[in-house]
Amino acid sequence: MDTRINRQWLLARRPRGMVSADDFQWIEVPTPELSDGQALLRNLYLSCDPAQRAWMARDSYVPAVKLGEVMRSGGIGEVVKSRHHEFEPGQLVWGVLGWQDFAIISPGPSSMISPLLPGVPVEANLSVLGLNGLTAYFGLLEIGRPQPGETVVISAAAGATGSAAGQIALIKGCRVVGIAGGPDKCQYVSELGFHAVIDYKAEDVDARLREMCPKGIDIYFDNVGGHLLDAALSLLAMRGRVILCGAIAQYNDETPPPGPSRYFNLALQRGRMEGFIVLDYYNRAAEAIPDLYRWLTEGKLKYRTDVVHGLENAPTALARLFKGENQGKQVVKVADPSQG
Amino acid sequence: MDTRINRQWLLARRPRGMVSADDFQWIEVPTPELSDGQALLRNLYLSCDPAQRAWMARDSYVPAVKLGEVMRSGGIGEVVKSRHHEFEPGQLVWGVLGWQDFAIISPGPSSMISPLLPGVPVEANLSVLGLNGLTAYFGLLEIGRPQPGETVVISAAAGATGSAAGQIALIKGCRVVGIAGGPDKCQYVSELGFHAVIDYKAEDVDARLREMCPKGIDIYFDNVGGHLLDAALSLLAMRGRVILCGAIAQYNDETPPPGPSRYFNLALQRGRMEGFIVLDYYNRAAEAIPDLYRWLTEGKLKYRTDVVHGLENAPTALARLFKGENQGKQVVKVADPSQG
Numbered sequence A, B: 001m002d003t004r005i006n007r008q009w010l011l012a013r014r015p016r017g018m019v020s021a022d023d024f025q026w027i028e029v030p031t032p033e034l035s036d037g038q039a040l041l042r043n044l045y046l047s048c049d050p051a052q053r054a055w056m057a058r059d060s061y062v063p064a065v066k067l068g069e070v071m072r073s074g075g076i077g078e079v080v081k082s083r084h085h086e087f088e089p090g091q092l093v094w095g096v097l098g099w100q101d102f103a104i105i106s107p108g109p110s111s112m113i114s115p116l117l118p119g120v121p122v123e124a125n126l127s128v129l130g131l132n133g134l135t136a137y138f139g140l141l142e143i144g145r146p147q148p149g150e151t152v153v154i155s156a157a158a159g160a161t162g163s164a165a166g167q168i169a170l171i172k173g174c175r176v177v178g179i180a181g182g183p184d185k186c187q188y189v190s191e192l193g194f195h196a197v198i199d200y201k202a203e204d205v206d207a208r209l210r211e212m213c214p215k216g217i218d219i220y221f222d223n224v225g226g227h228l229l230d231a232a233l234s235l236l237a238m239r240g241r242v243i244l245c246g247a248i249a250q251y252n253d254e255t256p257p258p259g260p261s262r263y264f265n266l267a268l269q270r271g272r273m274e275g276f277i278v279l280d281y282y283n284r285a286a287e288a289i290p291d292l293y294r295w296l297t298e299g300k301l302k303y304r305t306d307v308v309h310g311l312e313n314a315p316t317a318l319a320r321l322f323k324g325e326n327q328g329k330q331v332v333k334v335a336d337p338s339q340g
Helices: A051-057 A122-126 A131-144 A160-171 A183-191 A205-212 A226-234 A278-297 A311-323 B051-057 B122-126 B131-144 B160-171 B183-191 B205-212 B226-234 B278-297 B311-323
Strands: A005-011 A024-030 A039-047 A074-082 A092-096 A102-105 A151-155 A175-180 A196-199 A217-222 A236-244 A272-275 A305-309 A329-333 B005-011 B024-030 B039-047 B074-082 B092-096 B102-105 B151-154 B175-180 B196-199 B217-222 B236-244 B272-275 B305-309 B329-333
Touching: A005 A311, A024 A311, A039 A092, A039 A122, A039 A311, A051 A311, A074 A102, A074 A122, A092 A102, A092 A122, A122 A305, A122 A329, A131 A160, A131 A217, A131 A236, A131 A278, A151 A160, A151 A226, A160 A175, A160 A183, A160 A217, A160 A278, A175 A183, A175 A205, A183 A196, A196 A205, A205 A226, A217 A226, A226 A236, A305 A311, A311 A329, B005 B311, B024 B311, B039 B092, B039 B122, B039 B311, B051 B311, B074 B102, B074 B122, B092 B102, B092 B122, B122 B305, B122 B329, B131 B160, B131 B217, B131 B236, B131 B278, B151 B160, B160 B175, B160 B183, B160 B217, B160 B278, B175 B183, B175 B205, B183 B196, B196 B205, B205 B226, B217 B226, B226 B236, B305 B311, B311 B329
Parallel strands: A151 A175, A151 A217, A175 A196, A217 A236, A236 A272, A305 A329, B151 B175, B151 B217, B175 B196, B217 B236, B236 B272, B305 B329
Antiparallel strands: A005 A024, A039 A074, A039 A102, A039 A329, A074 A092, A272 B272, B005 B024, B039 B074, B039 B102, B039 B329, B074 B092
């Protein structure tokens, strides 16, 4: 029996409205023994993602987290003990580790456990070289199919996925307009080189979009839903594409809000609105990672990380996403690496 | 000066709500002389199409009909006089002829004037071999890309476009479920060989769709919009497609109604919602017509025509579409062919 105490956040109830600490239960339990083929990780960073709200609520593209189960979360851990031939103490890996101090992993073809990329900061593996980067890459390039000179609009443009999608569109020669909330985020989006940025909290989004997209919107990369989706549909260019990546504006709503009343512009403009889930592309990560890695090291793909310290603050950190408080990728720092 | 009197319906005002005779003005004017390269047609049949409501209201994929202009309409006419080398009296042609007794046409590459297909009833050229057939053909096959065994749901399934789309889906080996309003239309859809039909006026559409589509909906061919679109999105199968062909439920609304609140199922199910306008495919009609013609003569593609007699009743005939009163393709019979 391992004598280390494992602190865990269990899902205590299905959320109603905004996620809160009351949706979870804190427990402290012993760390179980390893079986053959397993490894024990000390969690260093946990990734906060809007999709976690859906995992708490209901079965969707993955089964819901069960009540009483450790809250599901991506994260980075350090191997502290291993009975798997490919892992040894000190290694850092990415995986679905959960809100806890220690995770037992059983690496295998379907485990989504992957070693970190060397030569870049650890946190990059949580965002721009992780699921956010893959989401931006495959969503924009496979669903959106951008052409040089096209106008691309990105919502939640300061976020981990939106900022990557916008920068990839810039790399592909597009004119890129970001939408973000508040002066800090808008300032950041400008610094990334977007051609224009609209502060949806302070400006008339419809009027500013019309002004910034005089030839209409060829691609709208939607992380938000709600009114911004309608605003973009209203300005859809001929054969425009709407990439449905997220709908954070409504994840905390109990009943679905009205949908985009301008959806029929898709017919008038011969447009296409298409959704995707990044997990479908996970087995094609090897196509994307070399590009993302190169752009990162060339300074063309920037990111920033918003760190909340302490496992005990994981629920608070997750709620920051839905309140729009995070500046960049929201993570929870649980522990320092032993070699750090 | 031609001494024939030309009776015309002019657009008198932009419609508000349901179209009515008050939106038009009836005038009787002399028929103008022909110039070289023109032909004079006597209109025999006029086609009633939901899109005419949009043409009355505003510029969209084509410019709006101007106030004081003859109401725009497709139709079939007989050449009565010609100063064009390809046309001679007695010929029947399809074209955009307008709500009037006589139309002057200037045939040319962009005029959309086409001779009727021989060996089939004249009315077939207004529906199953006309724009409705092309709409069904390209919408279903190019946007929907049906595979044998897939489940296809068609709204307005008894209508000129819906009934053709459903029958083409049957020909392609799909399981086809139609939605129509009232026992007469549902009976007709059953006779066409659809696997199931749902009466949206009498049945719980959501419950019946769940029952009739146990594996979900692979393709939804939408002519209607409104609640039926949400019902279909709720049951979208993995990688399902929504073909946006029409939204007749809302064409008479002054402000856009709420859009489909279940649109985000497109992301969860990796689905695609795509619109099109049949005019984009007009120059590819030669790909579709041989198939449509063969299926028609083989009895696999049936149609029916709902005839209102008299040019004076054109506004009433158009309104029948939006009230769901028509049984099959709504046309106005203006005159008999001279050889008839």
